[in-house]
Amino acid sequence: MKTLKSINKMQFSPIKLLTAIITVFTLTLLFSTTTIMAQEKTQMVRLVKIKVDPLQLDSYNIALKEQMTTAVRVELGVLTYYAVADKNDPSQITILEIYADTVAYQSHIETAHFKKYKETVKNMVKSLELMDVSLIGAAKKEGL
């Protein structure tokens, strides 16, 4: 407590305050960028094309979204999912998947949430096509 009190007696000028704020802001942005660059070297990227039973599409989309958000939240190596539906036929779904590496992917398909998803959708999915791809490039607004 003595140390805390003595620290609290120290005083900083507004210039120092501003400098500290700008430093934190810059380092936060810089760290994000560095993380992305480090991960891209080993990434496993895939396009998945799924044809879903149109009568079960709502249930399928709920299960898919739950799987995606859970995996990204709890698994370190699950980086990115984008799932899109053809506007002319929403039962034609394409998913872009990015994992840190193939080890992260192998670990992912053994998780309880992925197995639950597979069990839930097994009678909803009419066909499944997996395509291994490599990332040519990505560009995104900051924070997206």
Add this chain to the structure above:
Amino acid sequence: MKTLKSINKMQFSPIKLLTAIITVFTLTLLFSTTTIMAQEKTQMVRLVKIKVDPLQLDSYNIALKEQMTTAVRVELGVLTYYAVADKNDPSQITILEIYADTVAYQSHIETAHFKKYKETVKNMVKSLELMDVSLIGAAKKEGL
């Protein structure tokens, strides 16, 4: 100058300094999240499939990356691009494109950088397929 000098005479305790830093950090993250949620309602999302002349693939990829990074950097309404190549045939390219809305897209195709890209690649592209899609969901690690 008098005002600046008097501001600089003000003093802040380490607790105030820490509070200010945490506030900036939190607001930065919060603002990003809010932006995403606001934009999703009107977004225009598209999958583009491009077959490129294999002999001109390197030149095509350079032109594509320049177009993507420039558009995201200078156009407010150009949000996200992911370009991927089939591992079995890297001349088969798929691009996921997200614009804030259709107005942003119409404005995008009138820009100098997009027209330059179109001119550069006109003899490199063998076929082009545009598919309007809707976003079922996206999940990404913070900072990606």
